[in-house]
Amino acid sequence: MYALDQVKAECARLSPWAHLATVRPDGQPDVVPVHPCWEGDVLWVMIGMDSRKARNVAANDKVALHWQVTETGDGVELWGTATLHDDLDTKRRLWTGVFDYDLNAFAPGGPDNSPGTGFLAVRPTKALVLLAYGMRGSHTWVAS
């Protein structure tokens, strides 16, 4: 059994990008590429508050992320529950020091003048680390 820190390290080794799956009220999944970043044990994703993924999470908080697999097939899938945040305090805190890229490139108004921009907080519940698509082994983590 892995610790969450080991899962995080594996994610960092693989890629800064992941595919995020959310689910519509009728059960249809949606997938988008995202650039998530950790703050402690919470995974944050910058989003549009009127985006499909935000509307999906408002109806069903279950999400899954899969980091980009390497050429050798190593990958990480992580499941969790998500919440939406667009309050100014959260946006100011996350805008600098949490993300490893410049959020102003996507929301030039900054935290104070980007009314359509918010954040998705994913609290992990379990994760699966697969080596070579599982052929060289796997590791799991489950929240206690």
Next chain:
Amino acid sequence: MTDLAAVKAESRRYGPIAYVATTGANGEPHLAPVAVSWVDDDVYAFVLSSGRKVRNVRENPRATVHFAVSEATGWDSCIVWGEASIVDTVEGRRALWNRMGYDLAAFEPGGPESDNHVFVRIVPSRATILRMYGLKGRETWHA
């Protein structure tokens, strides 16, 4: 509005790996990188019979395919939504065995007669092509 032929051509830019999303009976999504191929106008994946995505599709046929995004393709996306089913008969596997574009025997030495693997078939209902996350435009297709 684009057409399905353009979606299929676009999807081939991204390579054979796509992230296939399914939903469990409890509403939890599952996302897995798999090698996919177009056979005629449907998307197919060759997967383990015992896998989560097979169980999910048997409970909820809605599935989504997101072809792998990367810097090499300018962060464009190709997303296909559709209805999935499982091809788990010997006849069905035989019909598809040589149409996936790679050697399935490397993953299933038992050949199409083995029940250890099945095909997931996704019949597209709509698709979206996003240029650089949609910042540079989008094209859509509906069945």
